[in-house]
Amino acid sequence: xxLSPVAAxxxxxxxxxxxxxxxxxxxxxxxxxxxxxxxxSELGVSVVPVREAIRRLEAEGLVQFERNVGAxxxxxxxxxxxxxxQSLSVIEGWATAASAPFMTADDLARARAINDQLAETLxxxxxxxxxRLNLDFHSVLFEHCPNPHILDLVDRGWxxxxxxxxxxxxxxxxxxxxxVAEHAHILDLIESKADAVELEFAARNHRLTxxxxxxxxxxxxxxxxxxxxxxxxxxxx
Amino acid sequence: xxLSPVAAxxxxxxxxxxxxxxxxxxxxxxxxxxxxxxxxSELGVSVVPVREAIRRLEAEGLVQFERNVGAxxxxxxxxxxxxxxQSLSVIEGWATAASAPFMTADDLARARAINDQLAETLxxxxxxxxxRLNLDFHSVLFEHCPNPHILDLVDRGWxxxxxxxxxxxxxxxxxxxxxVAEHAHILDLIESKADAVELEFAARNHRLTxxxxxxxxxxxxxxxxxxxxxxxxxxxx
DNA sequence: TGTGGTGAGATCGTATATCATTTCGTACAC
DNA sequence: GTGTACGAAATGATATACGATCTCACCACA
Numbered sequence: 001x002x003l004s005p006v007a008a009x010x011x012x013x014x015x016x017x018x019x020x021x022x023x024x025x026x027x028x029x030x031x032x033x034x035x036x037x038x039x040x041s042e043l044g045v046s047v048v049p050v051r052e053a054i055r056r057l058e059a060e061g062l063v064q065f066e067r068n069v070g071a072x073x074x075x076x077x078x079x080x081x082x083x084x085x086q087s088l089s090v091i092e093g094w095a096t097a098a099s100a101p102f103m104t105a106d107d108l109a110r111a112r113a114i115n116d117q118l119a120e121t122l123x124x125x126x127x128x129x130x131x132r133l134n135l136d137f138h139s140v141l142f143e144h145c146p147n148p149h150i151l152d153l154v155d156r157g158w159x160x161x162x163x164x165x166x167x168x169x170x171x172x173x174x175x176x177x178x179x180v181a182e183h184a185h186i187l188d189l190i191e192s193k194a195d196a197v198e199l200e201f202a203a204r205n206h207r208l209t210x211x212x213x214x215x216x217x218x219x220x221x222x223x224x225x226x227x228x229x230x231x232x233x234x235x236x237x
Numbered sequence: 238x239x240l241s242p243v244a245a246x247x248x249x250x251x252x253x254x255x256x257x258x259x260x261x262x263x264x265x266x267x268x269x270x271x272x273x274x275x276x277x278s279e280l281g282v283s284v285v286p287v288r289e290a291i292r293r294l295e296a297e298g299l300v301q302f303e304r305n306v307g308a309x310x311x312x313x314x315x316x317x318x319x320x321x322x323q324s325l326s327v328i329e330g331w332a333t334a335a336s337a338p339f340m341t342a343d344d345l346a347r348a349r350a351i352n353d354q355l356a357e358t359l360x361x362x363x364x365x366x367x368x369r370l371n372l373d374f375h376s377v378l379f380e381h382c383p384n385p386h387i388l389d390l391v392d393r394g395w396x397x398x399x400x401x402x403x404x405x406x407x408x409x410x411x412x413x414x415x416x417v418a419e420h421a422h423i424l425d426l427i428e429s430k431a432d433a434v435e436l437e438f439a440a441r442n443h444r445l446t447x448x449x450x451x452x453x454x455x456x457x458x459x460x461x462x463x464x465x466x467x468x469x470x471x472x473x474x
Numbered sequence: 475t476g477t478g479g480t481g482a483g484a485t486c487g488t489a490t491a492t493c494a495t496t497t498c499g500t501a502c503a504c
Numbered sequence: 505g506t507g508t509a510c511g512a513a514a515t516g517a518t519a520t521a522c523g524a525t526c527t528c529a530c531c532a533c534a
Contacts, residue, residue: 010304011518012292037485046519047486048285052292055249059296061386067247068486068525087386090331149298149324153390248488274515283489284516305495305516 011045015053018043023062023073024162030080034063034071060156062163073163081164085211088157093204095142095150096186097196102144108191111140115183122176130176137183141190141203175213182206248282252290255280260299260310261399267317271300271308297393299400310400318401322448325394330441332379332387333423334433339381345428348377352420359413367413374420378427378440412450419443 009017019039022028034054040047054071057063064074074080114137121130135158145151186206189199246254256276259265271291277284291308294300301311311317351374358367372395382388423443426436 035485048518048520051487052289055289055292056296059293061389069527070485083384083386086384087390090327090387094327147320147323149320150327152298153324272515285488285490288517306497307516 011043011049012052015039015043015045015050016056019053019057020062020159023057024159026163028073030073030163032073034073036070061160080160081214082211084157084160084164085207085214088154088161089204089207089211091150091153091157092138092142092207093200095145095147095154096138096203097200098146098150099142099144100190100193100196100199102146103141103190107140107144108187111137111183111187114140115180115187118176118183119180122180125176134179141186172210172213172217175210175217178213179206179210182209247286248280249286249289252276252280252282252287253293256290256294257299257396260294261396263400265310267310267400269310271310273307298397317397318451319448321394321397321401322444322451325391325398326441326444326448328387328390328394329375329379329444330437330439332382332384332391333375333440334437335383335387336379336381337427337430337433337436339383340378340427344377344381345424348374348420348424351377352417352424355413355420356417359417362413371416378423409447409450409454412447412454415450416443416447419446 019028019034028034036047036050036054040050043050054063054065058065058071062074063071065071114133118130118133118137121133142151142154145154182202183206186199186202189202256265256271265271273284273287273291277287280287291300291302295302295308299311300308302308351370355367355370355374358370379388379391382391419439420443423436423439426439
């Protein structure tokens with residue numbers, strides 16, 4: 001056994017982590033051309049492991065690939081944020097509801113503490129910190145989801161959001177305060193062991209409201225014809 | 238330009254299609270060891286494109302990969318069917334509801350025709366044909382879903398199901414008749430332009446009921462403590 | 475001045491070769 | 505008889521090499 005038993009990350013994994021991190025922290029912006037040889041030499045490896053890493057990222061939707069042309073960071077499309085948030089609303093909503101029964105009192109306390117920090121951040125507003133804490137908060141809510149597929153999809157959704165600069169809350173400053181309040185409401189639902197569907201839709205609508213706020217903010221004009229929110233208890237024929 | 242302008246599928250793509258097809262038609266069963274060199278020589282290519290194909294399939298969840306050990310077809314775990322159906326219930330349910338407003342009268346007629354064929358299949362029961370028609374039916378329902386991410390996830394969910402032998406309806410013969418009736422109900426909801434949430438939960442519960450039937454059938458004893466179904470209109474505090 | 479061809483450079487696609495790791499059989503010791 | 509250790513074979517991981525394809529700038533010609 002070598003001197004470093006924990007070490008030995010594969011070159012392929014190294015390249016994967018490297019590129020993914022750069023996409024998520026916006027070193028590589030959407031549309032950025034990913035040249036295999038350049039990345040390979042930057043990491044001191046050959047192109048083969050880099051190609052494999054790119055393939056994985058392609059399958060995850062973080063990069064787009066074209067034959068004989070190359071790879072580039074995905075999501076130049078402005079609708080990308082829209083569809084990603086929409087997908088995440090559905091998937092994360094369910095994950096949150098499914099995770100709730102397994103949350104301990106300690107988890108709840110932890111979530112409340114994070115939400116308190118979020119509230120504090122509102123004073124001296126720091127979009128980056130807010131976004132990070134926001135993920136921490138929601139992670140506590142869905143982390144016990146017993147379905148690993150769903151959990152994986154939630155992770156990928158958040159990864160895509162991180163890759164989008166627009167996901168930062170800085171673009172919709174007024175939204176942050178509402179968001180903290182909605183978090184509190186969701187925590188109340190969990191604590192009172194509310195109906196699963198009600199919780200699912202609370203979590204779903206929380207995200208859709210954020211999306212609507214973003215769209216309204218971007219278009220400068222409030223679009224009331226964008227009824228993304230849904231209500232599970234609305235009357236049925 | 239060469240003589241065959243449409244030809245020239247990359248070796249990597251070739252390997253991807255090859256392995257994926259074999260997984261889905263159960264030539265490669267769950268747990269099957271995917272030896273890179275063997276696949277490469279079978280296709281007459283080198284191992285490099287095969288590795289890339291395996292990486293993509295890994296990211297899609299069809300194969301599992303372990304460093305320095307190799308790849309094998311995923312889902313040896315019996316819970317895999319459970320979680321996949323659960324995921325699909327959520328995602329396909331939403332996709333169906335989101336697709337409904339874009340369905341034309343012709344689409345509806347097509348769906349009804351397929352469901353009629355499904356009903357016919359019940360006479361001289363053919364599990365393979367039923368499973369194929371079942372996918373055709375649901376494809377018509379969700380194909381207009383405007384969110385490409387969700388659509389992609391639905392496709393992947395069905396791909397995983399195809400990879401599972403147990404997904405064939407043959408294991409729950411009694412379920413098929415109910416299934417056809419539920420299809421008809423869903424079509425009625427679409428035709429009457431029912432509420433999106435109601436439709437979403439009808440589609441979701443349709444799948445969860447199939448899952449419950451499978452679980453009950455497999456365990457020989459009906460498990461009433463498996464309340465997978467949810468009702469959007471149930472009373473909330 | 476605009477348009478189309480052409481060639482060089484950049485980059486991708488794949489094969490071959492070599493090194494590293496794992497696995498498995500066999501033999502030896504207790 | 506059982507367990508362990510050693511080694512060979514199989515397989516995966518990566519590097520290098522070369523051919524294929526694309527991009528783009530430049531130049532000839534209308």
